[in-house]
Amino acid sequence: MPPPVPHPALPPTPSQTVGPYYGTALPFPGGGDLVPPAHPGALTLHGHVYDGEGAPVPDALLEFWQAAPDGSLAGAPGSLRRDGESFTGFARVPTCRDGHYALHTLLPGGAPYLALCVLARGLDHHLFTRVYVTDPPGDPLLAALPPERRATLRARAEPGQRNTYRFDVKLQGEGETVFLDWQDNRQDNRQDRDHT
Numbered sequence: 001m002p003p004p005v006p007h008p009a010l011p012p013t014p015s016q017t018v019g020p021y022y023g024t025a026l027p028f029p030g031g032g033d034l035v036p037p038a039h040p041g042a043l044t045l046h047g048h049v050y051d052g053e054g055a056p057v058p059d060a061l062l063e064f065w066q067a068a069p070d071g072s073l074a075g076a077p078g079s080l081r082r083d084g085e086s087f088t089g090f091a092r093v094p095t096c097r098d099g100h101y102a103l104h105t106l107l108p109g110g111a112p113y114l115a116l117c118v119l120a121r122g123l124d125h126h127l128f129t130r131v132y133v134t135d136p137p138g139d140p141l142l143a144a145l146p147p148e149r150r151a152t153l154r155a156r157a158e159p160g161q162r163n164t165y166r167f168d169v170k171l172q173g174e175g176e177t178v179f180l181d182w183q184d185n186r187q188d189n190r191q192d193r194d195h196t
């Protein structure tokens with residue numbers, strides 16, 4: 001029997017794209033209610049997710065994290081189980097057929113924005129961005145962007161609707177939302193600890 005022939009090194013395979021399955025498995029009841037809609041300080045944040053052609057994305061999933069109005073980041077234990085009273089600091093909302101989403105929250109304190117993670121079909125990795133409901137002076141991210149790019153991170157007050165803001169996510173093309181690079185150094189930190 002001849003000796004085995006060595007195989008050339010195979011290149012790494014690309015990341016799997018996010019499938020449409022998560023839109024049916026990951027949402028949970030009350031996922032868009034960081035506070036109950038009837039809360040006296042509640043505001044509604046809503047909008048659409050659009051692809052590079054400007055078509056709505058009907059099966060995206062959006063996750064929001066934010067500070068409480070007092071600036072605390074603790075959130076509520078068991079954020080996936082809403083009690084109808086507590087501010088949780090976390091929301092997970094799917095888009096519907098026309099790409100629309102909505103959530104009810106409070107204005108964040110401390111950090112002047114809501115952190116947003118977008119998952120959608122065709123993406124190799126989820127995307128991170130921010131939603132600014134107010135216009136904070138001296139914010140380093142906003143200050144680093146040209147005005148037309150800065151506008152993609154700002155929610156707009158809806159005329160004639162009390163405490164209602166619109167924030168559309170554009171995945172590509174003209175008016176594309178500014179997305180942030182996220183580098184997870186936890187693995188590097190674990191490796192560093194293992195070598196000490």
